[in-house]
Amino acid sequence: MLLLLACLFYLPFAFAQGDRPPEMIQHPAYGNAIQKAQLYLDSLRRRQDIPGLSICVAASGQILWAQGFGFADLENRQPVTLQSKFRIGSVSKSLTSLAVGRLVEDHRLDLDAPIQRYLPDFLPKQYPITARQLATHTAGIRHYRENDPIACPIRYPTVQAGLTIFSADSLMSPPGTAYHYSTYGYSLLSAVIEGASGTDYLTFMQQAVFDQLGMRSTGADYADSLVSHRVRFYEHRQGRLVNAALVDNSYKWAGGGLLSTPVDLVKAGCALFSGTFLRPSTTALLLHPQVLANGTNTAYGLGWRIGADAQRRRMVHHGGSIDGGRTFLLVYPGEKLVVAVTANMSGVRINLPEVETIAHFFLAPPR
Numbered sequence: 001m002l003l004l005l006a007c008l009f010y011l012p013f014a015f016a017q018g019d020r021p022p023e024m025i026q027h028p029a030y031g032n033a034i035q036k037a038q039l040y041l042d043s044l045r046r047r048q049d050i051p052g053l054s055i056c057v058a059a060s061g062q063i064l065w066a067q068g069f070g071f072a073d074l075e076n077r078q079p080v081t082l083q084s085k086f087r088i089g090s091v092s093k094s095l096t097s098l099a100v101g102r103l104v105e106d107h108r109l110d111l112d113a114p115i116q117r118y119l120p121d122f123l124p125k126q127y128p129i130t131a132r133q134l135a136t137h138t139a140g141i142r143h144y145r146e147n148d149p150i151a152c153p154i155r156y157p158t159v160q161a162g163l164t165i166f167s168a169d170s171l172m173s174p175p176g177t178a179y180h181y182s183t184y185g186y187s188l189l190s191a192v193i194e195g196a197s198g199t200d201y202l203t204f205m206q207q208a209v210f211d212q213l214g215m216r217s218t219g220a221d222y223a224d225s226l227v228s229h230r231v232r233f234y235e236h237r238q239g240r241l242v243n244a245a246l247v248d249n250s251y252k253w254a255g256g257g258l259l260s261t262p263v264d265l266v267k268a269g270c271a272l273f274s275g276t277f278l279r280p281s282t283t284a285l286l287l288h289p290q291v292l293a294n295g296t297n298t299a300y301g302l303g304w305r306i307g308a309d310a311q312r313r314r315m316v317h318h319g320g321s322i323d324g325g326r327t328f329l330l331v332y333p334g335e336k337l338v339v340a341v342t343a344n345m346s347g348v349r350i351n352l353p354e355v356e357t358i359a360h361f362f363l364a365p366p367r
Contacts, residue, residue, distance in 0.1 A: 023081060025056075025066040033361040034065045040357060041341070044350060045069050049241065051234050052080040052344045056262035057362055060336045061270050064362060066263055072231040072344065074241065083229045085217055085259040086342035087249075088327040089320025092258040093186050095209060095218070095268055097303025099193055100135055101282045102208045109196040111135075115188070118195030122163070122188070125171050133175045134189040135302040136290035140171030140178070141185040153223055153248040159191050159201050162251035179290075179298045186255030193254070201253055212277060213267045218260040223248040230259060233324020235346035244324030244346055256322055262340035269331040269338035272316065287316050287333070309356055313363075317352060330355045335363060 026034055037057070045053050052070040056063060068080030103109035109118070111132035116122060118131075125140075133139035144150070148165055156162040166184045173180065190201040197204045202220055210218050217229065223246065233244040249257030271277040272287070286302045299306050304316045314334055320327040326348035330339045339359045341350055 023068075025063050025082070027062075027064040027366075029366040030064050030362060033364065033366065036361045037065065037358050038067070040361075042069055044354060045343075048345075048348060049236065050343050050345050050348055051241065052084070052231060054080050054082070054084055054086065054262050054342045055358070056082075056266045056338075056340050057358070058266040058270060058338045059362065061274060063263070063266070072229075074232065074234065080231070080344075081229075082261065082263055083217060085227065085230045085261055086327060086344055087221055087233065087320075087322045087325030088258055088260045088265070088342065089256045089322035089325055090183065091260075091265065091318050091320040091327045091329050092252075092254060092256050093183075093303040094318045094329060095205070095258060095260075095303075096186060096190065096193070096254040097135060097286050097301075098209050098213075098268060098271060098278070099205055100131065100189070100302060101278045101286055103193065103196050104285065105279060105282050109192070115192050118192045119188075121160075122167065122191070127171065127174050129171075129175050129188075131189060131192050132290075132302070134185045134192065136298065136300055137179055137181050137185060138177075138290055138292065138298070139175050139182070139185055139188075140173045140180060141182045141188060142166060142169055142172050143180065143182045143184065150247075150251060153246050154251070155224060155248050156250040159187065159194060159253070162187055163191060165251060177293045179292065179296075179300065183252050183255035187252050190254035209268075210264075213264075213271055215260070215264040215267055218258060218264045220253055221249050221257055221259045223250070227259065231344040233344055233346075235324060241345075247323045249322075256320065260327075260342075262342055265327070265329050265340035265342075266338040269329055269340065270336070272331055273333050273336055307352075309360075315356075317355070319351060321346075321348075326350055328352070328355045330359055332359065332363070337362060 051074045052072050054068045056066040072078050072080045072084045112130050114128040129139045234241050235244045272283050289306045290298045307315050317330040326343040328341050
């Protein structure tokens with residue numbers, strides 16, 4: 001009986017194909033940390049009037065805690081479960097970086113070659129652009145503008161079609177000289193991935209990343225399709241909760257258009273230090289902050305922000321804010337700890353300090 005109870009509360013990542021995951025996972029040795037984190041996360045939800053939250057914490061490849069809070073569908077009172085899929089926004093960039101790592105390892109992508117090697121139809125700019133510069137936001141590609149045709153839902157049938165939003169615009173600065181955060185840069189990077197891999201971006205992500213890591217609940221946020229377990233999306237307007245506006249994220253799959261769950265996201269985080277998905281040298285490449293031509297350290301690698309906490313423990317992380325969603329993924333590589341949090345509302349204030357607080361509950365010795 002004791003062995004059965006242990007199995008119910010402490011599970012590895014892999015659920016058998018077709019099995020229904022448990023509604024909550026708890027490692028019995030981390031009961032104190034879990035209790036603190038539950039109270040803290042629920043207080044954030046109530047204080048900000050967030051319909052639904054989900055979290056997963058893992059260490060050394062094992063889930064310590066996973067739980068949903070509140071509602072995936074507020075109107076129908078459907079609770080958040082471990083299967084609930086959220087918009088992850090710019091955390092999509094971190095997942096895309098794993099695909100870049102696979103292509104580099106397979107010698108199919110040269111990070112420092114002009115992108116026309118893989119994308120010959122993309123008109124050259126004033127200066128050559130490389131995949132490394134796109135992935136590190138140093139290519140000079142712009143970010144959103146108010147008059148971009150993205151407010152009204154438009155379905156772009158291909159990655160290449162989505163590039164027309166910005167492809168004719170001049171660079172904001174010579175590549176390598178300035179940091180300009182750009183989701184469009186990742187749209188262009190996804191077209192480079194297609195050229196290097198010989199297949200479309202979403203198929204390559206599925207085959208080379210999601211299938212390999214067992215991320216069965218991650219994929220495109222198709223606005224024109226039914227997606228199982230996708231949450232509903234909300235925002236605050238004039239002091240009350242309403243449905244978020246309908247959007248179509250097909251112009252930015254790689255930079256902000258994916259759905260996922262915290263359980264899946266911690267698998268991606270653990271891939272950075274497992275040594276089984278990417279070689280350590282490749283991971284080091286992804287997590288190496290870019291240095292500009294003038295010597296400025298951007299504190300951004302290939303799809304990951306780089307930093308340290310007050311105890312000087314190295315952290316790599318990324319957040320994602322999107323219509324009807326907020327996601328944060330935090331990894332402590334040295335401690336092999338990963339925390340992922342998702343929410344189904346615009347404007348949620350769950351940033352690095354809040355996720356660090358949760359992580360620190362689990363970095364303390366278990367008792």
